[in-house]
């Protein structure tokens with residue numbers, strides 16, 4: 185019999201029951217935020233139920249919170265109402281809540297791993313599509329809608345169809361200035377935004393082994409943008425070390441038992457996959473999206489493509505429409521494009537390592553006077569750690585705004601939204617039309633590329649940068 | 659949820675690929691705590707001009723398709739954000755079925771839970787249906803029982819996984835069903851769960867204090 189992949193092992197360990205191709209899968213961790221949960225709680229209440237396992241549930245506020253001064257009340261009435269609704273729901277169901285002023289508040293996919301609430305080998309559900317981020321730890325994350333949030337609240341389980349499996353093996357090493365974000369964007373460009381629909385994607389190969397857990401999170405996070413149901417990396421020494429000592433992680437003997445279990449989860453050498461993809465990244469250059477979905481991407485040394493190059497009629501139309509929205513002409517060199525705003529943030533690229541990389545570009549330099557640039561740390565803990573290293577000073581002295589944590593411009597639900605026509609370089613995951621505000625033109629890049637664009641006021645090739653040192657005596 | 663065996667009505671040809679849920683319902687309309695009334699904002703940024711007037715070039719504003727209840731879309735419909743609001747907005751507007759070459763996984767699940775029928779056809783078949791709907795408003799029938807689409811004497815078979823089909827046909831509520839038939843299984847499973855998979859009990863307030 186062939187061996188099993190990490191996905192198959194975790195899946196098998198969580199089957200409560202099945203009816204044909206439909207599996208009742210136990211959910212070990214449920215992360216809840218203010219925007220997709222109120223209707224689920226309301227409906228749960230109408231059934232006369234309460235949360236079945238409040239000990240396996242953690243709530244945070246992130247999607248619509250202001251990132252400005254936390255001492256001030258929240259201006260936007262509807263946002264304030266949603267946050268208040270979560271408070272009431274958390275209280276009546278006895279759920280731990282990382283509230284607006286909590287020093288542990290942050291983006292749902294950042295705080296889960298950071299507090300050790302998510303562990304290797306667990307299943308995670310959350311009403312946000314980037315729950316795949318947790319896969320970097322070797323956990324199985326499922327993004328779900330509001331009906332399924334209610335299902336998890338009520339039963340701590342989900343009916344799921346078993347996804348097909350895909351192995352993405354990444355070979356080669358990354359040149360200086362090139363990051364996992366570039367690998368992921370390039371991959372989405374190749375397979376398309378629907379390329380992984382129906383698949384649980386596993387990342388493996390020599391490069392992935394070398395990456396830090398935080399960097400793996402960027403890869404796992406972006407699985408969603410290729411349509412993947414979930415993304416995962418086999419747990420290894422690095423993921424185990426990552427969890428060690430975190431508040432919610434096991435300790436003492438329990439820890440030893442957990443480690444023994446986690447070591448069994450690694451994909452077997454002879455595991456079979458429904459699909460395998462091999463990608464080499466040694467020649468990869470920094471990537472910049474030029475269109476209105478993450479698959480519309482090219483290298484920084486390339487030019488905006490001519491839609492006529494697409495043979496498929498639909499693709500051509502989509503590209504034409506995208507260029508019109510983006511206000512770009514075919515043939516324009518990427519480094520000739522001027523930018524108005526820069527957002528370093530989101531669950532894709534706002535962990536400590538991302539901020540350090542960006543700060544190394546910024547240190548001792550100034551943001552272009554025509555650029556509005558903000559840094560929104562992935563969590564208040566990330567913010568605090570960055571401040572210990574003095575990164576806030578690096579950013580502030582350069583002319584960046586240094587904010588509190590939240591989803592912010594990743595989805596433009598709070599007041600950080602930009603004005604129509606603004607061209608924004610963003611380290612987030614979606615460049616959809618109007619995502620950062622009505623008529624805003626979003627270009628996705630790595631934190632290094634975004635930082636460099638903030639300084640220059642246009643795109644430049646991050647491989648040409650000399651990086652400074654940060655964090656010494658900060 | 660109501661049982662759904664058939665959907666019949668006018669088909670609206672919607673020739674866009676990769677329609678993400680941000681387009682179906684923009685984030686600013688997610689600040690609600692009830693699900694009704696979202697239909698007004700379906701495709702908001704495409705449907706209305708900046709001054710709030712209907713965009714005459716957007717097909718939802720074409721009077722001929724005013725009563726359409728079947729959306730004939732393209733590839734990868736409903737990708738992106740997990741917001742179930744996208745499904746609520748489509749349903750609230752009056753759509754009962756979406757035909758596409760493929761769907762975002764989470765959208766597909768959300769749709770089934772709300773009785774919005776998702777039909778998958780291959781590119782070629784989809785193109786044929788869309789063309790037929792383009793020329794004049796087309797009456798179309800989606801038969802969930804026989805997995806058959808029919809219009810103007812044409813018939814097309816489609817596939818649907820059994821679980822989704824059953825859910826539509828029976829109208830059964832997942833939560834009720836699971837609690838009724840599987841509560842004991844969930845208890846059994848939990849009893850076997852090793853303690854080390856925790857989480858550890860944490861005094862959150864104390865932890866927060868430590869970080870203040």
Ligand code: SF4
Pocket residue numbers: 246247291292293312313314530531532590591594595612613
């Ligand atoms: S940062 Fe963006 S993708 Fe991440 S949880 Fe928030 S809204 Fe979702």
